[in-house]
Amino acid sequence: xxxxxxxxxxxxxxxxxxxxxxxxxxxxxxxxxxxxxxxxxxxxxxxxxxxxxxxxxxxxxxxxxxxxxxxxxxxxxxxxxxxxxxxxxxxxxxxxxxxxxxxxxxxxxxxxxxxxxxxxxxxxxxxxxxxxxxxxxxxxx
Numbered sequence: 001x002x003x004x005x006x007x008x009x010x011x012x013x014x015x016x017x018x019x020x021x022x023x024x025x026x027x028x029x030x031x032x033x034x035x036x037x038x039x040x041x042x043x044x045x046x047x048x049x050x051x052x053x054x055x056x057x058x059x060x061x062x063x064x065x066x067x068x069x070x071x072x073x074x075x076x077x078x079x080x081x082x083x084x085x086x087x088x089x090x091x092x093x094x095x096x097x098x099x100x101x102x103x104x105x106x107x108x109x110x111x112x113x114x115x116x117x118x119x120x121x122x123x124x125x126x127x128x129x130x131x132x133x134x135x136x137x138x139x140x141x
Contacts, residue, residue, distance in 0.1 A: 011127040011134070012068050015124065016057060016061045017057065018122050019064075019122065059101075087121045094119050
């Protein structure tokens with residue numbers, strides 16, 4: 001039981017990191033496009049965006065802790081190991097997160113909700129992958 005809990009927390013943190021990478025990656029891509037080939041401006045922007053990326057990671061952890069714990073509990077209770085389940089659960093958590101952050105129906109008509117759904121989907125798949133790797137590593141010991 002203890003090893004499952006540790007694996008779950010590790011997978012959840014990896015998923016939060018993946019979601020942060022997706023969200024921050026979009027901003028980095030916009031920065032690359034707007035830098036106009038000026039490498040100094042691009043590198044300066046990347047350094048400036050490091051702190052906001054850490055903040056995004058912390059907020060992601062805070063917003064997803066309870067929903068992710070419920071998904072992990074359901075998966076353990078019903079022995080669900082399908083990547084599609086975790087991808088869909090992550091997408092739902094991503095949609096829930098943006099709905100909590102921005103309490104406006106306009107968020108659903110903007111592309112912002114799609115970005116959070118994609119980030120959640122990738123976070124769910126990351127969780128599934130990490131859990132599988134950690135379980136395989138534990139079984140081989």
